[in-house]
Amino acid sequence: MNKLIAGLCFLGCFSFNVHAIHTGRIFVDSNRNGIFDRGEKPLKGVSVSDGLNVVKSGADGSFSLSGHSKERFIFITTPSGYRSDNKHYRKIADHKGNFDFGLQVNNDRIKKDGSHKFVHISDTEIFNTENNEGWAGNIRDYAANEKVAFIIHTGDICYDNGLKNHIRLMNTANMDCPMFYCIGNHDLVKGAYGEELFESLYGPVYYSFDMGNVHYIVTPMLGGDYTPGYKKEDVYRWMKNDLALVRKDKSVMVFNHDLLTNKDQFIYGINDKEFINLNEHNLKAWLFGHWHINYIKKQGEVYAVSTAALDKGGIDHSTSAFRVMHVDGKGDFVSELRYTYLDKLIKIASLGNGYPSLYPSGSIPLSVNAYSTVSPVKEVSYTYSIDGKGESAPKHLKKQTDWSWYGQLSLSELKDSHDITVRVKSLFSNGEKAETEESFRYSPINRNQVKFGKDWNNLLGNAEHIGIASDTLVPPLSLAWIKNVGATIFMSSPLIYEGNVYIASVDENLLGEGVVFALNGLTGDIKWKCSVRNSIKNTIVASNGLIMAQDVEGYLYGIDAFSGVIKWEKKLNVNNLPALIEGLVVSKGIVYAGTGLGLCAVDSETGKTVWSNTDWKQREGATSTWTVGGNVLITGTQWGALYGNDISTGKLLWMNSQNGLSDRGASPAIQDGLLYIISRNSFFILDAKSGKVVVRKDLSVKVDVTSTPLVTDKEVIFGTSQSGLIALDRETLEHKWTFKTEASLVYTAPYTRSPSASIETSPVLSGNTVYFGASDGTIYGVDKESGKLIWKHITGAPVFATVAISGNSLIAADFSGNVYAFTAK
Template identity: 45%
Template sequence: MWGGDYRPGYTKEDVYHWLKNDLAQIPEGKPIVVFNHDYWTSGDRHVFSAGKGMDIDLDAHNLKAWVYGHVHINHITRHGNALAICTSTLARGGIDHATSAFRKIGMDSKGNISSELRYAYIDKSIVIASAQNEQAPVTKDGKLQVSVNTYSTVTQTAKVTYAVYMEDKAVTPQRSMTRQTDFNWTDAVKLPAECEGRTVTLKATATFKNGETARAESFFTYTSTPVEVKTGDNWTNLGGNPQHVAVTKDTLNLPIRLAWVKNMGSNVYMTSPIVVDGKVFAATMDENIQGKSSVTAMDATDGSLCWKYSTRSSVKNTIVSAQGLIFAQDIWGYLYAIDAKSGKLAWEQKLDVAVVPGLEDGLAANETTVFAGARKGLVALDARTGREIWKNSSWSQREGTTCTLSLSPDEDVLIGSVQWGAMYANDARTGKLLWAKSEDGIRFRSSSPSMHDGAMYFLSESSLFVLSEKTGEVLAVKKLPFSVEATSSPLVTRREIIFGTAGEGIVALDRKTLDIKWKYRTGKAMIYTSPYTNGEMAQVESTPVLSGDMVIVGASDGTFYAVNRKNGSLMWRHKTGSPILTTVAVSGKTFFGTDFSGNIYCFKAE
């Protein structure tokens, strides 16, 4: 490393002489991998230069990979014939809320690189995600849906088997499940007619490659009749709208039943599902660049696959819909406009953003315009054609940022953010910079503002802020005795402000006094994502959604929760066994959620 946060005790000339000597010891043509603290290029060539003719063309020495970690994110990009591979911290969440992880990198004799990201602190976890609350879903033809999430940090899962029992008698043989992702395994089985209306128990066993095992069981009343699902209004943005208000028109009541669960074949990060015209849409990531990232459409009634569109790289944040199209942007800066009905690409655009550290911001859209990109690559585009309306020229990129763009109710102001930089307000119609704020901890940009009647509510560092959307004036600030470095957008009700936190679960403030009204502590995070946190942290990255007096939220402990708006008491929960970093989408009496394993869940309420 020839530079960084602190000046080293050596010069670039010293690095040049050391590197030249080291390369001279390597046989010609032998693949090489460089390990360094940082990475210095966005181009396709790797030429180290110390000036005065002291240049080394690393590509000529068969460079295959550059492994670094300075930006504390999980990110792989291709530069010419070499990969640039970055991995977040093993012990804590990354700067951009990257998962706490380590990476296993392999190379064959020809220099072909393989990668496997392993998530820290999970010890032989197993949960039957499809059978909770004494109920389990069935397919249209009456088959029991079986979905198991299992993971162990130190070893891969070799196989998962299960059987179903009634009164301690097996009614199915031991069956092998099919691997969908690093967490998820699935199967479907027809139970005998004698099980109808009876209590049965599903027992699952995960066998890991190191010989260890984990077991789980769940009992439920079996019925061969599927739960009937009917959707209502569209849910087109994070929180249902580009203001991220997250309040539903429909009132959900208990009981809540799982109607179906399906896996998309790759992990889900912070791409919350949306619902449009009877379909549910979600997007996946691929931290190992194996070609698995995609945008997926499923029939909302039964989870059957409508279409899947492969993207070049991971989609890590909010997708949106407008003009009959589904929009997603990947970390390499490609924006996709996909026909919601057919799954065919309507148009795409390469956004003017850096590929390192990558584009992780979320989209926003109104009926005619999609707002995409970030920093000087932030643009407003005609949703139907992709025609550029304006492009930002006022603020630049820094570290990876997981905020989603927010649009004011009058659609005049667009709010964007730069992690460790500032919050910015652009005129949503012209792109002109209106104001910027970085003081008082606002530069720590994780939470996407929710917009209400001229005011915007968001979290930063250890405070709740309320700002004027037009001027950036601080209208109110509440310093809290804990970290709120979470991506959660505050849910603003008539009497409360409710949000997720980095370590205290779900918190509600009195809207008038800003005093803490109640707290609901979720379980310990399965994977840490909040920057620089670990230990007994009850992390909630998702945005709470309000339906009547029911607040629905997913947590990093792998559980969907419904709590009472007034006092925070638990009303319902569903364990998945995989972290939940996304916000649910509500349509009619149904809501949809995703987990890190790549599952989409459809829940039906009364």
């Protein structure tokens, strides 16, 4: 009998340990000691969970949970207006059944109507990097300046080193802002189960919290480098219980390392009978990373929001940035990208080189690029003096984009030449200021008039991408006109066609800024705008009186070059992810578009498909623009291969993924049957018909940039990821010269970080001068034989678009949305 009683007691104890009753209290911890002291306020109605069951705290702040077999944590849904400096979770193994949560008031960052801001970052992958304090400090300062409600990291912190270091780099205490983390595929590491290390440092892999009128849900990646201990069933059953206690009128946003679905209905479940339709729970957005791209698309009524890495360039050359979500009282939002590492930047983009543009009215365009990572620009003003005497009253410029501000300096009263000094001041929202000045010689006569010659209808002027202009521009060049299009310009290089300039913009916040523009070639005035569904990140082309462009969602457009009316459009057979970022090429009236099984040849006049690729599939996006030479179309994928397809039939002729050709962003040039291309750390010459490597030259620099080699009579010239522009001797392929640019303002080359001197554009030869734009915000002209600087124009915003040359003019564009026309004397 005694043995039986002892056995029952043992079983009872065993049962209690597996399914213990977990109790505790939630309260306002006024003195921050973690103890519920007399006079401190209990919090009623706060959701508490053991990873399966979810209950609400009572009037006295108390709760009781029954537990379950896979329990590891007790965690709360942090209520709006509060934060938990001592973590929103408690590890069950570290406590003896009682779990108190002391919270701190945090309502100064949420407005009365519930509106607030949060910062989304992802894929920092700091397992093998140093000097992370700079970008982390940017976020900390921005969060303080702009009263950010919280920061969320959606995974790939990366491996053991990253996981151990990131929590020290960014946490609620040192960011002075609630800091939340998701688990990514590279955060599942070796251990008793994949998330063991993550849990020991960051707590549960799924949980929720409230801010304003939004219920935020953090969900885990369901697979990765090592097998997790949780299953989708575990997440589903908890989420169902969690949402059951959320008010029906409350909006919902979900965080994960990857996108749940490409469909309009966001269904989270385990079978046909057990699922949650998140649309029915007022889902506003699903935010993720994983793809290393900045991209928003709308799936039905739900926004899918991807953010690239903020400390380095993305896989598809996305800009180094973090995303700010401005959430209103209803849970709707406006997105904003903020670019890292920039400290009170200010530059007058329209002045320099001594001779500014002059409008017929006698006024001078005054375009200023200003930016600071940690605080938006509030206002920009200017004053001026004539011949060093006196100073005008300040006047304000008008905002064009996040970078660009514009006005006109009226000097019509001056009838002869004078020395003018313009001083510009920028005031940032945090109270900081920046200023600069430029001086020039004013003349009432405009000597800088555009005179175009031959059309420039492809990247580098032709389908072979031989970037040698037929016209000679002898520097120095002077600004003829400048026009801001009101949206950001990425790698859409300008076209010169039928007397007009054409360019396209990106829409990475999905604000309707994906547009093809036609500008009057003589004046820069916008003749028409044609809106498309999303960003146009790369090369557009012109043929048969049409402008062709493709957006990141996979739509190809044929737009009338003179009216801006869409004559035809078609949805390409491309994957929903990654985004379509490749550039177009047109040859003999056929435009080559898409990628993978969506690669196709299309009649530019009618929009009818001539052939579609059936031989190779899409992978990660590449910033390559397709090239045509002979009877071969050259394409490729990032982390895939370089491909040669027959331009008449689409049949795959060859593929090459050896020696680093599997991943590159550059487009090749084809000359005399040979293909010239850079990739990873090498320069290649291939036979264009067979794809066989004729020459491979190992380089001492990284060349994972979107820079097509310029092949001259004596040199091969191209951009690099970190070291500016280099030239090889064409005969020996030995290094000839290097032109080192300044450090990039924004980083785009994959995994390239501060400090690096990147050039994502392709060099263009005119006479003996090589012209190119750089990520440091400058347009350069250097001598082709020596690499010595001859001319430059500093814009103050990165230049990712390759220049175009025709007649006496060079057309360029910067990231701020400015389009420039320079003329030779």
